[in-house]
Amino acid sequence: MQAAPALALEHITVTFVSEGAARFTAIRDATLVVRPGEFVSVVGPTGCGKSTLLNIAAGLLTPSAGSVRVFGEPLAGLNRNSGYLFQTEALLPWRTALDNVTIGLEFRGLAREVAVRQAEGWLLRVGLRGHGHRYPHQLSGGMRKRVALAQTLILDPQIILMDEPFSALDIQTRQLMENELLELWSANRKSVVFITHDLEEAISLSDRVVVLSAGPEARPIGEYEIDLPRPRDVAEIRLTPRFIELHTKIWQTMKQEVLKGYEQQKNQ
Amino acid sequence: MNSRRTSRHLRLWQVLIVAGLFTIWHVTTHPTLLPPLYFDNPNKAAFFFGQPLEVLSRVWIWFSSGSIYEHLWVTLLETVLAFAIGTVSGLVVGLWLALSPTAAALFDPYIKAVNSMPRVILAPIFGVWFGLGMASKVALGVTLVFFIVFFNVYQGVREVSHTVLANARVLGASERQLLRHVYVPSAMSWVFASLHNSVGLAFVGAVVGEYLGSSRGVGYLILQAEGTFDINSVFAGILVLTAFALVLDGIVTLAERRLMLWQPRSGETERI
Ligand SMILES: Nc1ncnc2c1ncn2[C@@H]1O[C@H](COP(=O)(O)OP(=O)(O)OP(=O)(O)O)[C@@H](O)[C@H]1O
Ligand SMILES: [Mg+2]
Numbered sequence: 001m002q003a004a005p006a007l008a009l010e011h012i013t014v015t016f017v018s019e020g021a022a023r024f025t026a027i028r029d030a031t032l033v034v035r036p037g038e039f040v041s042v043v044g045p046t047g048c049g050k051s052t053l054l055n056i057a058a059g060l061l062t063p064s065a066g067s068v069r070v071f072g073e074p075l076a077g078l079n080r081n082s083g084y085l086f087q088t089e090a091l092l093p094w095r096t097a098l099d100n101v102t103i104g105l106e107f108r109g110l111a112r113e114v115a116v117r118q119a120e121g122w123l124l125r126v127g128l129r130g131h132g133h134r135y136p137h138q139l140s141g142g143m144r145k146r147v148a149l150a151q152t153l154i155l156d157p158q159i160i161l162m163d164e165p166f167s168a169l170d171i172q173t174r175q176l177m178e179n180e181l182l183e184l185w186s187a188n189r190k191s192v193v194f195i196t197h198d199l200e201e202a203i204s205l206s207d208r209v210v211v212l213s214a215g216p217e218a219r220p221i222g223e224y225e226i227d228l229p230r231p232r233d234v235a236e237i238r239l240t241p242r243f244i245e246l247h248t249k250i251w252q253t254m255k256q257e258v259l260k261g262y263e264q265q266k267n268q
Numbered sequence: 269m270n271s272r273r274t275s276r277h278l279r280l281w282q283v284l285i286v287a288g289l290f291t292i293w294h295v296t297t298h299p300t301l302l303p304p305l306y307f308d309n310p311n312k313a314a315f316f317f318g319q320p321l322e323v324l325s326r327v328w329i330w331f332s333s334g335s336i337y338e339h340l341w342v343t344l345l346e347t348v349l350a351f352a353i354g355t356v357s358g359l360v361v362g363l364w365l366a367l368s369p370t371a372a373a374l375f376d377p378y379i380k381a382v383n384s385m386p387r388v389i390l391a392p393i394f395g396v397w398f399g400l401g402m403a404s405k406v407a408l409g410v411t412l413v414f415f416i417v418f419f420n421v422y423q424g425v426r427e428v429s430h431t432v433l434a435n436a437r438v439l440g441a442s443e444r445q446l447l448r449h450v451y452v453p454s455a456m457s458w459v460f461a462s463l464h465n466s467v468g469l470a471f472v473g474a475v476v477g478e479y480l481g482s483s484r485g486v487g488y489l490i491l492q493a494e495g496t497f498d499i500n501s502v503f504a505g506i507l508v509l510t511a512f513a514l515v516l517d518g519i520v521t522l523a524e525r526r527l528m529l530w531q532p533r534s535g536e537t538e539r540i
Contacts, residue, residue: 089429
């Protein structure tokens, strides 16, 4: 028998109801299965429901229909097996970088000294040694993302959910961070769901790329295994013929959706 | 431009303005220094407006004889107690109501009503309930401070970023840990933002309370002086109160700097 998937979202439908507005079905009948240790990227046009899907996986949002299973168990409430890197600022502004990294361990009741020692190790790993005493507003956007990364990974979650973690960074920093992420991930293979709207980023990082259709009623419309060899360098791999081949193939599917999504938002 | 020099110039001008005001005060009230401007009797100006030299010497006597310290101490104690009790109760009630919408909905009209009531009116009632000692002044200050803190805490809890809250939950915070590590710090930032206001009101409560009936405190000194038409002592009392309020405000500013490190301030770069 095959091991249960780390994360199985099956036939998920999400309908938002808000006062004074029509009901809005962001996702309809979406299925996404992630194997243990697999790196899956989800790409799709802006506003199609990528963050919504991730909120479902984290247990922050209950789907209107469909089931969520984590390692075979139905999910009720928060997903205790997952770490979540949010799209927007999520650090606690009143805690220093170091204290932000330790907080998960403190919630679990670890002694402060132990937590601090581990957190210092993580700050080192994300390249922020010596910045631990700074408050979030004293860090650059990229540094804050790295603190958030350390904050999530220090808890060693079995499933890592990442919502466009690098989209605010310049291209050089971004590639550095992508390589760092791959290195961290390959040292200790966890399941990753990586949201992005950048197809190149998706291909260069993942084992599999899932394309979502434009919203409303978004659903996956294509899945592509990425058979590029590992370890990878995200900058170099973009120049290989296989990468370009995959990119062309996936882009064929994505292009229409991006145009559709753009038209929809323009006409709203 | 050199900012050090600008601020020194500023200080110089500020001192000059005070000196100027005192000079005008002196010249217009000193009997027979100027021909009478408005009053027919040369002593009347001094009677109504006091004389700066007299006022200053009164202040000097109070401090050199040490008789003022007892009164200052009472007023200070009342202010601090009113501030502490008002802040803690505002914090607790604010957190409670902000975190339980049913209670908030239930009490909303009462809170609005009590808040719009001119609460200084309560001073005589507190005098009856708590006597003429410190307790009635503290009670008045508490009613003033409580609402400031309460509304700020309420606001602070509601303004907690959705993402920060979700993040803390995902990182494993229990409800109590959420309260301690997310809601309270966020609420405290609003409380600190209103610190000047609430300390000021605690002070107002103390002085007004003393003024309306007491046997000690700076407000009492002023009340007594007014009873004997000793205008110079009234002004001396006001002067002492003003200086006292400035000192309190300075302490608040220092506390703010220490406690609000995590908040972005404009102009944090150092000029070299
Ligand atoms: N709480 C909500 N109530 C109503 N509609 C919502 C809510 N949250 C999201 N939506 C809608 O659902 C759709 C999907 O939103 P979502 O944030 O998941 O998009 P996204 O794919 O992450 O976009 P982006 O790439 O810009 O981050 C959007 O049209 C959005 O307006
Ligand atoms: Mg999003």
